[in-house]
Amino acid sequence: EVQLVQSGAEVRKPGESLKISCRTSEDDFVTYWFAWVRQMPGTGLEWMGVIFPYDSDTRYSPSFQGQVTISVDKSISTVFLEWNSLRASDTALYYCAKLAVTTFPHAFDMWGQGTMVTVSA
Amino acid sequence: IQMTQSPSSLSASIGDRVSITCRASQAISDTLAWYQQKPGKAPKLLLYGSSRLEIGVPSRFSGSGSGTDYTLSISSLQPEDFATYYCQQYDGHHITFGQGTRLDIK
Helix, strand or coil: CCCEEECCCEEECCCCCEEEEEEECCCCHHHCCEEEEEECCCCCEEEEEEEECCCCEEEECCCCCCCCEEEEEHHHCEEEEEECCCCHHHCEEEEEEEECCCCCCCCEEEECCCEEEEECC | CCEEEECCEEEECCCCCEEEEEEECCCCCCCEEEEEECCCCCCEEEEECCCEECCCCCCCEEEEEECCEEEEEECCCCHHHCCEEEEEECCCCCCEECCCEEEEEC
8 A cells, every 4th residue: 555654753943954754655656746735733734835756846835935845865755845944833734745646736645644843942 | 726615614413414615716627626634634535626536435425516616515424524624726836725624513
């Protein structure tokens, strides 16, 4: 069964950097788009951006452009979400998700278990 | 494209039929998905293309709509259906979610 397995919970101080990961066993990893979705405590879902591992084509939501970096390591079938300087407002649960088809945009048919990021002094 | 879901919360009983609506700020050509999220769990895809049921999703879930207005219906509520539901549009170059509808037991 194909799965998305995310890295574990993280606690950081404001201003610190962080990179979280999402590994998949999907055989056709490079031909699907993978996204990151934020869920702040007690709130709804926000799409942050997507990446296409085949050529590293990356698209960002205007709300997150310049705030985070999405990247991929094809050799280990893993996508990443990175911050250079965290803020308290980055405290949230972050999901990676796979698009259901090989074209962007579309619905997400598979989700990781989520990575909780806590930013506190 | 902004997505406005209504109601924000809903109370219903086992066996009831319920509907949740989602309105887009512009026409989205049926590029609309619905998700179910239970506490502490990742969202689960229910329908895409406005009315296409994802494999394994019970047939009591259905979707309809066109243009800017879309509806998720659950024909006969089961205990496992009490959760939060989100719509998501995927028209154009970006993706946006509705703010969610919490469905709980009356």
